Amino acid sequence: MATQQGWTEDDVLRAIARGEIEVRRSARRKKTISVSKEVDTYVLSTPVRYSVELNIRSLTDLFNRLAARDHSSAADLVGLAEEMSERYFGGRLRPQSIRWVTNQNVSRWASTTTSTGDIRVSHRLQTVPRWVLETVVVHELAHLQIGPHSKEFHALADRHPRQADAKLYLDGFSAGEHFRRDR
Template identity: 40%
Template sequence: MATRDVEVRRSRRRRRTVSAYRDGGRTVVLIPASFSAAEEARWVERMLTRLERGDTRSALGDEALAARAARLSERYLGGHARPSSVRWVSTMEKRWASCTPTDGTIRVSDRLRDVPTHVLDYVLLHELAHLLVAGHGPAFWRLLGSYPRLERARGFLDGLAHASGMPPSEEPEGPSAGLDEG
């Protein structure tokens, strides 16, 4: 295996789980603080192998990303969200994705190329919903309500943002945000 830029982050809150992600040219591996040096080395190697396997899968290009968005629109939004383009961009530093409803374009940060499928699907669905509803009010969250892994994907992105030093999300805390209690 080639030499890699690997950062290991230990956490006292983490008990058994290990995770890893790419951050630019660096790989970040998150492990429990209680791991021995041997356990750390074993898990780093295991996670690097797992990420490399994912890297060798055919990279999801712009056309495949647009096709994925079209399938998500059909499945969860009745096909009503029809973007004019969906593409990867490398210029986003403070957002995962953005949408311009006036011209129907969706841009997704290439930092999300290695996230689990359900997370990428949530990000795409989130931007597709903005083609139909501006803002993050109750109508917006109703559109996303049928996505089964909504909260898991949001949690993953919150953790990724925290780990990579991004500012916290400024959007409401999900489907119940802004709903009247009475």
Template identity: 40%
Template structure:
């Protein structure tokens, strides 16, 4: 019996390789690119590559992604996410937002984050895991603010806008959502 594959966005054992998806493109002539999509390393290569070339480039690009990820840091586990939420609450909400749980989830495809104030729980979509840390921080601040104000009232937005990159992060997420709704990927428009 084969071992069960880890769920997307779930932590993997230390030292084990991430799941990889190879995308071949007839329009791509020479360039190779790689990016995170959730917890999966996506490597885009020209369609003409041989299996041997694919193997070399996948190894090289996954190594680069992992190196970049470790250099960037950021919360990748639920525990690290909880720690980061506490830091952001102190920095931008006077420490008043105190969640019981903060965790990554894989069942949110239409929301970046959600909060259940009665349970004091915050959930972030695993789709945020490859995004810049300041974007993840914005989503955390947004959800932390919901622990203090339930709706999207002027008081709520005043709390969220205490985070200095709010406008930039909202624009970034709007761009990602727009691209996804049009089937656009980092390597270009859909075929």
């Protein structure tokens, strides 16, 4: 896909040709375009008459903005868990493994198996703002010490200062996903 320096116009066109970017045209969409990520594919939703070729410069800018906030690699997730453990738990809560998964149901953002120390994070969070993902990881790290959602657990998980903001963000994100599915 993109290079380390970001997307070029040729990168975008090649990714479309290879199917790494799927263009979905909709008669219901009149003016706007959007890009989302579905595991290993970007989905570009456009009006029926939208010309990718005529708009390649603005599309390239859009993909570069998306890439700037993308933290979807496995290494990024491991690094984030290490950073959050150091920052909020003095480095003592470390997962045995942490990875992206595609089998989390629509109401679950992540899960932890306390007996093995494994954390799984929904791929749907790959493009949320970093601070939102941080709160989810802190929440799951807290489960490594306290399993159930008790008062003590929340005191530990709420060490991230934007935990309440992230809950609001994720509630809206989830509502948007339901809206998109119901259309």
